[in-house]
Amino acid sequence: MTSLTDDQLDRYARHIVLREVGGAGQKALLAAHVLVVGAGGIGCPAVQYLAAAGVGRLSIIDHDQISLSNLQRQPLYGTGDIGAPKAETAAAAVARLNPDVAVAAITEAITADNIAPLLADTQPDIVLDGTDNFMTRLIVSDACVAARIPLVSAAIGMFQGQVGSFYGHLPDAPCYRCFVGDAHDADDCDTCADQGVLGALCGLVGSFGAMEAIRAITGFGEDAKGKLHVYDGLKPDMYTMRLPKDPACKTCGSLAAA
Numbered sequence: 001m002t003s004l005t006d007d008q009l010d011r012y013a014r015h016i017v018l019r020e021v022g023g024a025g026q027k028a029l030l031a032a033h034v035l036v037v038g039a040g041g042i043g044c045p046a047v048q049y050l051a052a053a054g055v056g057r058l059s060i061i062d063h064d065q066i067s068l069s070n071l072q073r074q075p076l077y078g079t080g081d082i083g084a085p086k087a088e089t090a091a092a093a094v095a096r097l098n099p100d101v102a103v104a105a106i107t108e109a110i111t112a113d114n115i116a117p118l119l120a121d122t123q124p125d126i127v128l129d130g131t132d133n134f135m136t137r138l139i140v141s142d143a144c145v146a147a148r149i150p151l152v153s154a155a156i157g158m159f160q161g162q163v164g165s166f167y168g169h170l171p172d173a174p175c176y177r178c179f180v181g182d183a184h185d186a187d188d189c190d191t192c193a194d195q196g197v198l199g200a201l202c203g204l205v206g207s208f209g210a211m212e213a214i215r216a217i218t219g220f221g222e223d224a225k226g227k228l229h230v231y232d233g234l235k236p237d238m239y240t241m242r243l244p245k246d247p248a249c250k251t252c253g254s255l256a257a258a
């Protein structure tokens with residue numbers, strides 16, 4: 001792996017002085033490719049922190065355009081961006097934030113048919129899913145298990161946020177489907193369009209998602225496989241649980257350790 005330039009030693013100095021990250025962790029970040037699904041309330045802060053952290057390659061998928069009602073919680077975008085594609089606008093923001101990051105914008109809508117070829121083409125090390133409905137999250141999770149790619153899933157609703165690290169391709173770790181089951185396969189209506197959400201909650205949960213992607217890349221701290229963190233913004237309070245692999249899961253159950 002090539003050594004860090006003087007500018008990089010300066011830019012990432014506050015990472016490098018962390019014993020748990022160090023120069024090796026920073027090089028791992030610069031060599032990593034994270035695919036962010038959804039450049040909305042969760043994707044915006046996640047992309048912002050992943051780009052600033054020097055993740056060397058970012059792919060951003062979103063088929064939507066920026067609307068006025070997005071701006072309350074999607075601070076990569078400004079009033080002048082209304083009507084522009086989210087993925088491309090987010091990619092332009094990344095280019096402005098950090099020249100170390102090679103960024104690609106993908107403006108396709110995720111479907112069960114295109115996600116597998118998309119992962120095969122782009123070959124990310126980690127997928128960070130910040131989409132706003134169960135159907136897409138399950139499609140993304142199933143494809144990650146098949147492609148053996150770790151998934152950080154981050155979701156919000158009103159005052160609650162959830163972040164989980166899913167490694168369903170491993171014999172002892174759950175996938176997202178082990179957690180939510182099959183009932184949501186046709187359920188695309190838990191969006192914040194009708195629910196409402198506090199903008200700052202998106203910042204918190206999206207940054208948390210970026211944190212867990214960075215943990216997966218650099219290996220700092222404790223093992224997060226199968227951990228789900230639930231934040232209650234009303235109290236406020238947070239708790240963490242370790243989810244089991246479901247041997248009956250139709251996506252990853254067959255991979256369970258005997």
Ligand SMILES: [Zn+2]
Nearest residue numbers: 175178249252
């Ligand atoms: Zn599973």
